[in-house]
Amino acid sequence: MAGKSEILQGTLDLMVLKTLDAMGPLHGYGIAVRIEQVSEEVLQINQGTVYASLVRLVHKGWIRAEWGTSENNRSAKYYSITARGRKQLAAEAADWTRISGVIGRLLQMESR
Amino acid sequence: MLDFLRTAVSRARSALHLDRVDDDFRQELASHLKALTEENIRRGMQPDEALRQAHVRLGSMAQLREENRAWQGFPFLDTLAQDLRYSWRMLRKSPGFHVTAIATLALGIGANAVVFAALNAIVLRPLNVARPESLYSIHRTGDNAANQSYPDYLDLRDRNRSFEDLAAYNFQLVGLDAGAGAARAWGVAASGNYFDILGIQPRLGRFFHAADEHGPNSAPYIVLSYGYWHVHFRDDPNVVGRIVQLNKHPFTVIGVAPPEFRGVLLIFNPDFYVPMVNQDLTEGGNALNDRGNRDAVFLTLGHLKAGVTPAQAAADVNAVWAAIVKTYPDNHGPSTFALARPGLYGEFLGRPMRTFLSALMSLAVLILVAACANLGSLFAARATDRAREMALRLALGAGRLRIARQVFTEALLISCAGGAAGLWGAVLLLRSLRAWQPFPQWPLNVPLTPDGTVYVVALLLALASGFLFGAVPVAQILRTYPGDVIKSGARSTAGPRASLRDLLLVGQIAICAVLVTSSLVAVRGLARSLRGGFGFQPQNAIVVNTLLDMAGYRSDQVPAVQKRMLESIETIPGVSAVALVDRLPLNGDEGEDRIFRDDASDLRPANAATTADVIKISPDYLRTAGTVLRTGRSFTPHDDRTAPRVAVVNQEFARQMFGSPVDSVGRYFKLRDGIHIQVVGVAEDGKYGNLTEDPKPAMFLPILQSPASDTWLVVRSQRDASRLADAIRGKLKELDPGLPSFIQTWDNAMGLPLFPARMATATLGVLGLIGAMLSVTGIFGMAAYSISHRLKELGIRMALGAQRSQVLKASLSRPFRLLAFGSVAGLGLGILASRVLAFLVYQATPRDPLVLAGSVLAMAFLGLLATWIPAQRALSFDPLVLLRED
Numbered sequence: 001m002a003g004k005s006e007i008l009q010g011t012l013d014l015m016v017l018k019t020l021d022a023m024g025p026l027h028g029y030g031i032a033v034r035i036e037q038v039s040e041e042v043l044q045i046n047q048g049t050v051y052a053s054l055v056r057l058v059h060k061g062w063i064r065a066e067w068g069t070s071e072n073n074r075s076a077k078y079y080s081i082t083a084r085g086r087k088q089l090a091a092e093a094a095d096w097t098r099i100s101g102v103i104g105r106l107l108q109m110e111s112r
Numbered sequence: 113m114l115d116f117l118r119t120a121v122s123r124a125r126s127a128l129h130l131d132r133v134d135d136d137f138r139q140e141l142a143s144h145l146k147a148l149t150e151e152n153i154r155r156g157m158q159p160d161e162a163l164r165q166a167h168v169r170l171g172s173m174a175q176l177r178e179e180n181r182a183w184q185g186f187p188f189l190d191t192l193a194q195d196l197r198y199s200w201r202m203l204r205k206s207p208g209f210h211v212t213a214i215a216t217l218a219l220g221i222g223a224n225a226v227v228f229a230a231l232n233a234i235v236l237r238p239l240n241v242a243r244p245e246s247l248y249s250i251h252r253t254g255d256n257a258a259n260q261s262y263p264d265y266l267d268l269r270d271r272n273r274s275f276e277d278l279a280a281y282n283f284q285l286v287g288l289d290a291g292a293g294a295a296r297a298w299g300v301a302a303s304g305n306y307f308d309i310l311g312i313q314p315r316l317g318r319f320f321h322a323a324d325e326h327g328p329n330s331a332p333y334i335v336l337s338y339g340y341w342h343v344h345f346r347d348d349p350n351v352v353g354r355i356v357q358l359n360k361h362p363f364t365v366i367g368v369a370p371p372e373f374r375g376v377l378l379i380f381n382p383d384f385y386v387p388m389v390n391q392d393l394t395e396g397g398n399a400l401n402d403r404g405n406r407d408a409v410f411l412t413l414g415h416l417k418a419g420v421t422p423a424q425a426a427a428d429v430n431a432v433w434a435a436i437v438k439t440y441p442d443n444h445g446p447s448t449f450a451l452a453r454p455g456l457y458g459e460f461l462g463r464p465m466r467t468f469l470s471a472l473m474s475l476a477v478l479i480l481v482a483a484c485a486n487l488g489s490l491f492a493a494r495a496t497d498r499a500r501e502m503a504l505r506l507a508l509g510a511g512r513l514r515i516a517r518q519v520f521t522e523a524l525l526i527s528c529a530g531g532a533a534g535l536w537g538a539v540l541l542l543r544s545l546r547a548w549q550p551f552p553q554w555p556l557n558v559p560l561t562p563d564g565t566v567y568v569v570a571l572l573l574a575l576a577s578g579f580l581f582g583a584v585p586v587a588q589i590l591r592t593y594p595g596d597v598i599k600s601g602a603r604s605t606a607g608p609r610a611s612l613r614d615l616l617l618v619g620q621i622a623i624c625a626v627l628v629t630s631s632l633v634a635v636r637g638l639a640r641s642l643r644g645g646f647g648f649q650p651q652n653a654i655v656v657n658t659l660l661d662m663a664g665y666r667s668d669q670v671p672a673v674q675k676r677m678l679e680s681i682e683t684i685p686g687v688s689a690v691a692l693v694d695r696l697p698l699n700g701d702e703g704e705d706r707i708f709r710d711d712a713s714d715l716r717p718a719n720a721a722t723t724a725d726v727i728k729i730s731p732d733y734l735r736t737a738g739t740v741l742r743t744g745r746s747f748t749p750h751d752d753r754t755a756p757r758v759a760v761v762n763q764e765f766a767r768q769m770f771g772s773p774v775d776s777v778g779r780y781f782k783l784r785d786g787i788h789i790q791v792v793g794v795a796e797d798g799k800y801g802n803l804t805e806d807p808k809p810a811m812f813l814p815i816l817q818s819p820a821s822d823t824w825l826v827v828r829s830q831r832d833a834s835r836l837a838d839a840i841r842g843k844l845k846e847l848d849p850g851l852p853s854f855i856q857t858w859d860n861a862m863g864l865p866l867f868p869a870r871m872a873t874a875t876l877g878v879l880g881l882i883g884a885m886l887s888v889t890g891i892f893g894m895a896a897y898s899i900s901h902r903l904k905e906l907g908i909r910m911a912l913g914a915q916r917s918q919v920l921k922a923s924l925s926r927p928f929r930l931l932a933f934g935s936v937a938g939l940g941l942g943i944l945a946s947r948v949l950a951f952l953v954y955q956a957t958p959r960d961p962l963v964l965a966g967s968v969l970a971m972a973f974l975g976l977l978a979t980w981i982p983a984q985r986a987l988s989f990d991p992l993v994l995l996r997e998d
Contacts, residue, residue: 027140027143027144028140028144029143029144029147029148032144046169046170046171047144047148047169047170047171048141048170048171048172048173048175048176049171051137051140051141051176051179051180052176052179052180052183055180055183055184056183058122059118059119059122059123059126059183060118060119060122061118061122070143074143074146075143076140076143077136077140
């Protein structure tokens with residue numbers, strides 16, 4: 001149980017980082033919606049879990065939060081990726097690609 | 113790592129304004145919810161349904177907020193604060209229990225802190241000089257003495273190839289006149305390179321150096337110690353250049369030593385430092401050129417060259433010494449040398465100090481262990497009482513670790529409070545010990561300043577003991593099964609698990625019995641050493657140290673002055689006898705000489721028949737001191753320079769030289785100068801150097817035939833000591849107002865030889881007392897607990913007609929059995945430890961029947977004392993009340 005959520009957590013962090021990197025500053029709602037869109041509704045998450053990821057990333061200094069005004073003139077907290085966050089994203093993305101490649105090859109292994 | 117730190121800083125920052133962070137988050141969630149709802153409405157939902165769906169998509173807001181909060185600040189600290197608050201409430205609820213626990217620990221940790229501070233200051237901490245690790249002194253193997261003649265020191269210094277340089281110093285007692293009249297002062301006479309080798313920088317002015325020495329009496333310079341400067345010159349910065357009188361010779365003050373420097377002998381606090389080349393001038397002798405005077409140098413020391421081991425250096429010194437002996441066979445016998453640390457005069461003080469302090473340290477640790485066992489069983493008993501509460505908490509889903517952590521927090525809170533109290537007491541005690549000068553005639557004391565190490569050790573001890581006694585109830589909790597406890601009530605756990613507590617109690621009582629036994633052994637040892645066999649009667653006598661050379665008398669004037677002194681003291685009413693002696697037995701002075709048979713013609717050291725203590729006395733000394741003359745006669749005023757040389761010897765001397773005391777009167781022997789001396793009397797044996805020595809040959813010589821200027825007046829009288837002292841002081845003033853003297857009762861002077869026994873008794877007595885207190889509280893806790901748990905059963909028994917004695921037996925037989933087990937084990941351990949104890953205390957063995965009986969009685973008495981109150985409680989309860997309860 002703990003192991004599974006750990007993986008999910010890390011994955012979600014990576015997704016949030018990538019989203020902010022690609023889309024520029026966004027509020028929590030925007031991030032959640034964007035992730036759902038990209039995953040083409042495969043990933044039905046509790047949108048609230050995004051916030052756990054956000055607070056973690058803020059503490060690590062990979063993203064930064066600021067209050068701003070949204071498109072429909074409502075005050076909202078905007079998150080944006082920092083330089084350190086970009087570096088981290090690059091490293092984690094590379095890791096992810098390598099590992100998913102290994103797992104993919106493993107799963108395609110034919111049994112004799 | 114960096115990430116971890118960054119996260120911690122960020123968390124800490126948010127911890128400072130948690131409320132704002134929470135508000136912020138709530139606002140953020142609210143706007144998220146609003147956005148979701150609007151989106152749902154746009155998709156065509158009814159507003160109610162849209163809001164409900166939005167809540168579902170977002171998740172529980174309360175939980176999200178809780179999670180967010182967990183990410184701010186430090187949840188670990190939160191829990192800790194919670195535990196601390198809970199512990200504090202528990203503490204407030206039963207203050208008596210906790211005050212006892214804290215006091216117990218304070219005693220245990222305080223005792224450890226004091227003993228460790230002493231161990232640290234005396235044994236562990238290196239000397240406060242530059243490069244202490246390579247600083248060694250040269251000691252003879254065998255008696256560990258380090259004294260040398262000055263010419264021998266020069267040869268050792270110049271011929272060895274192992275030391276960078278070799279310094280020498282000697283102690284000097286002088287009359288020092290800084291403008292307010294001459295007063296006794298102790299100083300160090302040092303070779304010119306002394307300060308340079310030690311690497312000390314002056315506080316004021318300068319130190320003397322090797323370049324200041326140009327032969328005997330060429331450097332009349334004096335460096336004051338910080339303490340002397342502080343007291344006698346009130347920190348006057350213009351003291352440099354002033355002239356002071358040292359034994360009536362002018363010396364120029366050139367500097368002041370820094371406050372942390374007190375010479376290299378740890379226990380000796382000198383007033384001043386002067387160049388050794390002036391020793392002859394101030395002491396009126398000719399020590400610097402006399403190769404036979406081995407008292408000219410107290411100690412030689414220096415830094416080993418890089419890469420030279422102490423063993424190599426010792427071999428080198430031995431080779432140099434062999435060459436010296438070959439060149440001067442008349443003055444030297446063969447000796448071998450070893451290297452040691454100068455701080456405690458090598459192994460001479462080093463070994464007994466180490467042994468004594470390590471033995472004390474182990475006893476102190478035993479006390480702490482006993483205290484932990486004591487508290488462990490008390491806490492376990494309380495944990496049993498709280499078993500129902502614990503079980504309920506477990507059943508309601510509290511983690512076992514969480515509960516264990518809570519118990520540890522409580523234990524650590526108590527142990528840290530105890531540690532702080534103990535350390536505070538220790539620091540107070542150390543402060544008074546530091547100021548304590550056990551011997552008024554010497555500046556001896558120990559710089560017992562607690563440093564960081566002591567505080568760290570006390571903290572570690574506190575934490576360790578907290579974990580130790582906290583582990584007992586925790587072990588019990590981790591084995592608790594909530595179902596069992598809730599079904600059957602708290603009492604069921606008292607069955608088999610009590611055995612751990614019993615074991616702890618037995619162990620604790622055993623330790624306490626060891627402590628009680630050792631303190632009794634010490635008391636008995638002290639009683640024995642007080643009972644005497646000194647060879648003199650210190651009661652009703654006053655001793656006065658008069659140093660005529662301090663007053664500037666030349667040696668040919670001394671006999672006349674001494675005669676006047678004796679005559680004038682004799683006229684004081686109430687004085688029954690008065691005499692002079694050059695060294696008070698058992699008072700730290702040494703004086704031995706080689707004795708040759710009368711027919712010996714080759715007087716080389718190797719041919720000596722024996723060595724004997726030499727004591728120079730005026731005619732009336734034996735009567736005044738209360739030394740019994742076994743046969744023959746004592747001296748008369750006619751045994752002077754013109755008469756044949758005579759001696760009174762002790763029985764051991766007579767036995768070794770002549771076979772029997774009776775035959776020896778009238779026989780002759782020779783000293784190393786070849787003079788015949790006739791034995792005219794035989795006196796009883798006594799103790800001369802220390803209380804524990806074996807019977808030793810000694811001889812008394814008439815002071816008129818072998819003059820000595822540094823003497824003690826012994827005055828015997830039944831009069832009140834302080835008035836008599838005033839009268840003596842007055843008479844001496846009349847005789848010579850510039851004569852420094854030091855007056856005390858002989859009983860007081862006996863403080864030195866009795867010091868080890870008294871120290872051992874005091875320290876072991878205190879430890880024994882703590883041990884006794886611990887066993888009382890331990891047994892009391894156990895008895896009170898077992899009775900309170902069986903009150904109901906006891907009530908039923910009484911209601912059914914049981915006799916009071918039966919009830920008592922039922923309730924107290926167990927504590928008593930445990931007490932008996934523990935005491936026997938403790939006595940056994942005490943007997944096993946007898947070698948350690950015999951070392952601490954002169955002539956003491958725990959096999960002594962009185963000690964054994966005393967220990968058994970003491971433990972039984974402590975047991976009675978501890979069970980008395982619980983027993984009274986058991987008997988006083990009304991069975992009806994008891995049965996109605998619960």
